[in-house]
Amino acid sequence: MPNGPTFLTLPSRVSKPRARGLTHVLDKALTVPATHALIAQCADLIDIVKVGWGIGYVDPHFSERVAAYRAAGVEVSLGGTLLEVCAAQGKVAELRDWALSCGVSVVEVSNGLGLLDRESKAALVRQFSTDFTVAAEVGSKDQSVPVIADEWIAEMESDLEAGAQWLVTEGRESGTVGIYHGNGSVRDDLIDAIGARIPLERVIFEAPSKAQQTWFIATVGPDVNLGNIATDDVIPLETLRLGLRADTALQISAINPVQASHH
Amino acid sequence: MPNGPTFLTLPSRVSKPRARGLTHVLDKALTVPATHALIAQCADLIDIVKVGWGIGYVDPHFSERVAAYRAAGVEVSLGGTLLEVCAAQGKVAELRDWALSCGVSVVEVSNGLGLLDRESKAALVRQFSTDFTVAAEVGSKDQSVPVIADEWIAEMESDLEAGAQWLVTEGRESGTVGIYHGNGSVRDDLIDAIGARIPLERVIFEAPSKAQQTWFIATVGPDVNLGNIATDDVIPLETLRLGLRADTALQISAINPVQASHH
Amino acid sequence: MPNGPTFLTLPSRVSKPRARGLTHVLDKALTVPATHALIAQCADLIDIVKVGWGIGYVDPHFSERVAAYRAAGVEVSLGGTLLEVCAAQGKVAELRDWALSCGVSVVEVSNGLGLLDRESKAALVRQFSTDFTVAAEVGSKDQSVPVIADEWIAEMESDLEAGAQWLVTEGRESGTVGIYHGNGSVRDDLIDAIGARIPLERVIFEAPSKAQQTWFIATVGPDVNLGNIATDDVIPLETLRLGLRADTALQISAINPVQASHH
Incomplete structure (x- = not known):
């Protein structure tokens, strides 16, 4: 934020590249x-852009857009569903070559379709971590699959062991599966269980809605890693982190002045 | 998609101008x-743009935007409500002249306000089909009007007979009327009844939500004609048609490899 | 609307600067x-842009954007939450200086966080009305705070007395608090009570959803002042005011031809 105002006392935020508050x-x-407009507006606030599911495969300007993001210091990830479809069609090597040729820096390894067992998924994590940063997603995209904390944590540990840099907790664009109940509210017991066993700076919580972002910021803190943020919501999310929106103002700005520092 | 990747086996999609999969x-x-940005991104994926309801009348850059769409091979339709208001005010001839002067190629003839009887509507279809391609919309915008399959089909047949090129089934931008129940779910018995009597390549199903698009692609197939797609959803819809999003991946990509061909 | 079509009979709309229909x-x-694209499209339809809550403090291009809006004859307002946070941190003077340096013309004085008593709020209205046009917002952002018409009206009268130009009734971006029930429906008794005591040209009703905009246009008239309109909804709202969308067409265009004039 060059030349921005500095008269308020706000939570300090680390500059990129950063290990927390992604x-x-x-x-x-x-x-x-x-x-280009998004990059000019707020590249310094964006750590990773995920081009969702198979969009990269269809978007005729994908390579050009990846190059623009990377030139601005933004990592670019493929969506996990694309890798899952490639794995189902025996085209993993082709995906790798194409992704490298496009300049993609992050590959998401997920199992949202439920076609992989834990070992196959970890093998993909291991394989892709040679050439890419791997974000391993945990959780099904299917609401009917039961969410069991012990299984999530075992999978997370397996993925970390296999070389994943980040663990992404499924929420989808809708925010109604994985770490969320069908009505969008947070499975707080699951988050507690994850927090007790996994280092939170390695976890990216998918939190598409303002209420979900607010919950994580109020509960975990302004430097929680949040994912699946809409492109229009980058600056609004930053205001939530800083306590400059009503939803978090009392928790961040006024009630906890102790943890605040000069912005 | 010039120079795009081709290593996956996906449903084949016909190029424009096409008779199915609109x-x-x-x-x-x-x-x-x-x-201009939308056109540069995906004009080849868009068959028709409808400038909704009376927006064309108010938008100061309407003619300029119509010209841009048409130059890129995209048909441009007026919204049906504008014609209904013009009919109520006795200004149909004025609408026709203005639409021609703007370069509009498609006119939607609808009865969402319920001011027309079936004969008057068919007469408008007949009248406009001289100078324009006509998309005849069926269904009320009012949730309280009962939806009766036989009446829909009789109106569709009457509109086809009068010269309509396409039949548009009402869903609105909200997706909660016409072919949808108030909660957004599909009236599948109505769709079945239409499919049994009307050639589906002549029908455009308004399907604004991802769940509705998914239902039609999984039920009717990747080449179903879908309408009221948001401008931001053109490429996401294409990924649904191709089985590159979790919602349709199992139906399109993996489970039905038989119907797939090289993309 | 230079060179736009004029063949329909529509409600007359006053040009900017206007006292009604904001x-x-x-x-x-x-x-x-x-x-810039929004300004080129419809600056003549926008009276005031509010850069919401603390976004102005974070947006690196805030001053540049304020200048663009002002050059096009659009007033620019800060969001009330920013002032509330500044007041809580004792930085009101700093906010004033910064806002003046950015070219902001309107300051919203609100009490959404509930940290101010009525007198402190009126004092802020008085203080800022020296240098800015003041929009005083009434209502809590907290759903659990009871909505009592007499208290709202007393606060509105106090704010007008203190120098507020406009009174903004809280609805938030969600449209589920303040003048709305939790389900988004209008508290019509509250609106009636306000209308009986406060001049409506001084009131801006926050109405983010189409249903809410429709309710106010159908109930109060096309020239009601409406607020928290999404940037994408400016022209769609204008079509609602003019009866060119199905939601208001019967009320505005057809049923009330008496109150219509040439557009």
Whole structure:
């Protein structure tokens, strides 16, 4: 924020590259001009852009957009569903080569379709971590699959062991599966269980809605890693982290002045 | 998709101009730069843009935007409500002249306000089909009007007979009327009844939500005609058609490899 | 609308600067190109842009965007939460100086966090009305705070007395608090009570959803002042005011031809 105002006392935020307080954005096929506009507006606030599911495969300007993000210091991730489809079709090597040729820096290894066992998934994590940073996603995209904390944590530990840099907890764009109940509210017992066993700076919580972002910021703190943030919500999310929106103002700005420092 | 990747086996999609698998987009007053950006991104994926309801009458850059769409091979439709208001005010001839002067190629003839009887509607279809391609919409915008399959089909047959090129089934931008129940779920018995009597390549199903698009693609197939697609959803919809999003991946990519061909 | 069509009979709308029929837009951090595109599209339809809550403090291009809006004859307001946080941190003078340096013309004085008593709020209205146009917001952002019409009206009268130009009735971006029930429906008894005591041209009703906009236009009239309009909804709202969308067409265009004049 060059030349921005500095008269308020706000939580301090680390500059990029940072290990905490990551903002992981979901790009659902921005146009080229909108990509450049987003970068000009807030590249310093965005750590990773995920071009969701198989959009990268279809978007005719994918390579051009990846290059623009990377030139601005933003990591670019493929969506996990694309890798799952490639694995089901025996095209993992082709995906790797294509992703490298496009300049993609992060690969998401997920099992949202439920076609992989834990070992196959870990093998993909191991394989891709040679050439890419791996974000391993945990959780099904299917609401009917039961969510069992011990299984999630075992999978997370297996993925970390296999070389994953980040663990992404499933929430989808809708925020109604994985770490959320069908009505969008947080499975707080699951979050507690994860927090007790996994280092939180390695976890990116998918939190597409404002209420979900608010819950994590109020509960875990302004430097929680949050994912699946809409491209329009990057600056609004930053205001939530800083206590400059009503939803978090009392928790961040006024009630906890102790943990605040000069912004 | 020039120079795009081709290593996956996906449903084949016909190039424009095409008779099936149409994507009909709802434009709710894009700005001029956003119009150009959309065209540059995915004009080959868009068959028809409908500038919704009376927006064309108010948008100061309507003619300029119509010209941009048409130059890129995208048909442009007026919204049906505008014609209904014109009919109520006795200004149908004025609408026709103005639409021709703007370069509009498609006119939607609807009866969402319920002011027309079936004969008057068919007469408008007949009248406009001289100068324009006519998309005849069936269904009320009012949730309290009962939905009766036989009446829908009789109206569709009457509109086809009068010269309509396409039949658009009402869903609105909200997806909660016409072919949908109030909660957004599909009236599948109505769709079955339509499919049994009307050639589906002549029908455009308004399907604004991802769940509705998924239902039609999984039920009717990747080449179903879908309408009222948000401008941001054109590429996401294409990924649904191709089985590159979790919602349709199992139905399209993995479970039905038989119907797939090289993309 | 230079060179636009004029063949329909529509409600007359006053040109800017106008005292009634204001459209007050919520800007949630548009990019710079999107700001310019919005201005080029419909600056004549926008009376005030509110850069919501603390976004102005974080947006690195805030001053540049304020200048663009002001050059196009659009007033720019700060969000009330920013002032509330500044008041809680004893930084009101700093806010004033910074806002003046950015070219902000309107300051919203609100009490959404509930930290101010009525007198302190009126004092802020008085203080800021020296240098800015003041929009005083009434209502809590907290759903659990009871909504009592007499208290709202007393606060509105106190704010007007203190120098507020406009009174903004709380609805938030969600449209589920203040003048709305939790399900988004309008508290019509509250609106009646306000209308009986406060001049409606001084009131801006926050109405983020189409249903809420429709209710106010159908109930109060096309020239009601509406606020928290999304940047994408400016032209769609204008079509609602003019009866060119199905939701208001019967009320505005057809049923009340008496109150219509040439557009």
